[in-house]
Amino acid sequence: MNSNRREFLALAGAASVAGFAGFNGGRGAQPKAVSKLPLAGQTSPVVVVKAASYSKDLADAMLRGILECELDVFGKRVLLKPNFVEFDPNTCINTDVAVVATALEVFRSLGAADVRIGEGPGHRRDTLAIAELTRYRSEIPSFDDVFVDLNRDDVTGVKGFAGREEFYFPNSVLSADIIVSLAKMKTHHWAGATLSMKNFFGLVPGSIYGWPKNELHYIGIDTAIVELTRAFGPKSFALVDGVVGMEGNGPIQGTRKQAGVLVMGSDLAAVDATCCRIMGIDPTRVGYLQKAADQLGVIEESRIEQRGEAIAGLRTNFELIKEFSQLRLA
Numbered sequence: 001m002n003s004n005r006r007e008f009l010a011l012a013g014a015a016s017v018a019g020f021a022g023f024n025g026g027r028g029a030q031p032k033a034v035s036k037l038p039l040a041g042q043t044s045p046v047v048v049v050k051a052a053s054y055s056k057d058l059a060d061a062m063l064r065g066i067l068e069c070e071l072d073v074f075g076k077r078v079l080l081k082p083n084f085v086e087f088d089p090n091t092c093i094n095t096d097v098a099v100v101a102t103a104l105e106v107f108r109s110l111g112a113a114d115v116r117i118g119e120g121p122g123h124r125r126d127t128l129a130i131a132e133l134t135r136y137r138s139e140i141p142s143f144d145d146v147f148v149d150l151n152r153d154d155v156t157g158v159k160g161f162a163g164r165e166e167f168y169f170p171n172s173v174l175s176a177d178i179i180v181s182l183a184k185m186k187t188h189h190w191a192g193a194t195l196s197m198k199n200f201f202g203l204v205p206g207s208i209y210g211w212p213k214n215e216l217h218y219i220g221i222d223t224a225i226v227e228l229t230r231a232f233g234p235k236s237f238a239l240v241d242g243v244v245g246m247e248g249n250g251p252i253q254g255t256r257k258q259a260g261v262l263v264m265g266s267d268l269a270a271v272d273a274t275c276c277r278i279m280g281i282d283p284t285r286v287g288y289l290q291k292a293a294d295q296l297g298v299i300e301e302s303r304i305e306q307r308g309e310a311i312a313g314l315r316t317n318f319e320l321i322k323e324f325s326q327l328r329l330a
Contacts (some may be wrong), residue, residue: 037294037295038294038295039294039295039296039297039298040294042298042303043298043303043304043305044265044266044267044270044297044298044303044304044305045068045069045265045266045267045270045304045305045306045307046263046264046265046267046270046271046274046304046305046306046307047065047068047069047263047264047265047307047308048065048261048262048263048264048274048278048306048307048308048309048310048311048314049061049062049064049065049261049262049263049264049308049309050260050261050309050314051242051243051260051261051262052243052260053243054096054098054099054243054244058098058099058102058243059102059105059106061262062099062102062103062106062239062262063106063109064308065239065262065264065308066106066110066239066264068264068307068308069237069264069265069266069307071178071237071266073107073110073111073112073178074110074111074112075111075112075113076112076113076177076178077112077113077114077116077175077176077177077178078107078112078114078115078116078176078177078178078179078180079116079117079118079148079172079173079176079178079179079180080100080103080104080107080115080116080117080118080180080182081117081118081119081179081180081181081182081199081200081202081203082094082095082099082100082117082119082182083095083119083182083183083184083194083199083202084119084121084130084131084134084136085121085122085123085124085130085202085251085252086121086123086124086130086252087124087130087133087134088252091246091252091253091254091255091256092184092244092245092246092256093184093186093246093251093252094130094134094184095182095183095184095241096184096241096243096244097134097135097136097139097140098139099182099239099241099243099262100117100136100140100182101139101140101141103180103182103239104117104140104146107180112178115146116146116147116148116172116176117136117140117143117146117147117148118147118148118149118150118153118170118172118173119147119149119150119202120149120150120151120153120170120202120203120204120205120206121151121202121206122201122202122206122211122212122213123211123212123252124211125151125206125211127149127151127152128144128149131143131147148170148172150170150172150173150202150203150204150205151205151206151207152205152206152207153170153171153172153173153205154170154171155168155169155170155171155205155208156168156169156171156174158174158231161227161231162219162223162224162227168205168208168209169203169204169205169231170203170205173203173232176235177235178235178236178237179203179232179235179236179237180236180237180238180239181196181197181199181200181236181237181238181239181240181268182199182239182240182241183195183196183198183199183238183239183240183241184199184240184241184245184246184251185240185241185242185245185246185259185261185263185275185278185279186245186246186247186250186251186254187246187247187248187249187250187251187254187279187318187319187320187321187324188250188251189249189250189251189321189323190221191221191222191225191286191287191288192281192285192286192287192320192324192327193272193275193276193279193281193286193327194250194251195238195240195271195272195275195276196236196238196239196240196268196271196272196275197225197226197228197229197233197268197269197272197288197292198225198288200225200228200229200232201213201216201224201225201228203228203232204216204228221287221288222287222288222291223291225288225292226288226291226292226295226296229268229269229292229296229297230295230296233268233296233297236266236268237264237265237266238263238264238265238266238268238271238272239262239263239264240262240263240264240271240272240275241262242259242260242261242262242263242275242278243258243259243260243261243262244256244257244258244259245257245258245259245279245318247279247318247319247320248318248319248320248321249321254319255319257316257318257319258316259278259279259314259316260314261278261309261314263275263278267297267298268296268297269289269292269293269296269297269298269299270297270298270299270304272286272289272299273289273297273298273299273300273301273304274304274306274311276289276329277301277311277315277329278311278314278315278316279315279316279317279318280315280316280317280318280328280329281318281320281327281328281329282327282328282329282330283299284299284300285326285327286327315329
């Protein structure tokens, strides 16, 4: 890391300790009007930062976005949750290794007490083999020391998840103060789009619920996305890798799509809605976002406080499979 980058990280870390308003778990200010919908009347900030490539400037872009979000990580246990489920050298399935390595560096610079990387891939059972193929093990310093395989981590039962009497989650997930959803900006052949909320499928241990997380499919894709966000959204932060995303038959068999952005915020629904608009998708037509709206986050454009770059000039229509052509934003 060059000296300018080190100085920037140090100064930003000091500023964050001195001036942050504090992490509010994605809830934001409480609505002034009384309503049966808990988030009716609320607005949520979302930051969009340009990132043309996975270059050395990625740390600066990421840090600017985190500062704009006023996220306080000082003294917190942070779990970075990337998306890596499969490997194909001809496309871009996974959160880029540069984003994960940079996030590890940045969150440490901001004073987090502990920063770990955790993922439970939904397809391959050999998690470290995917980490090897995606260059996570070779390019992230001391990867094996900071990585937790969420498919095989020790677990604890949680009461009442998605109507189940008891549901087991990895202890590394339950003990984290902040979960950072390092999602990849992609289309999805069942959900329409897979972003920060869908990325939480990797929090469910495959060693108990199978591959590809069979129990979540029994619950229903949209419902499972919402219930995972209900359970973990209040202590989460979204940082979506949209530098190069995936269009078409995602999340595995699509093609590369340059979007050139990082999208961040504590309201995961608002972040995903913003990502959809950048992708040319109408978030009000996406099933899981419809279910989450005003219950877990806001998706209306007028109620998202846009920080950083205006999305009007960043929209780049992602190709959609014909089953989701109705999602196209007008």
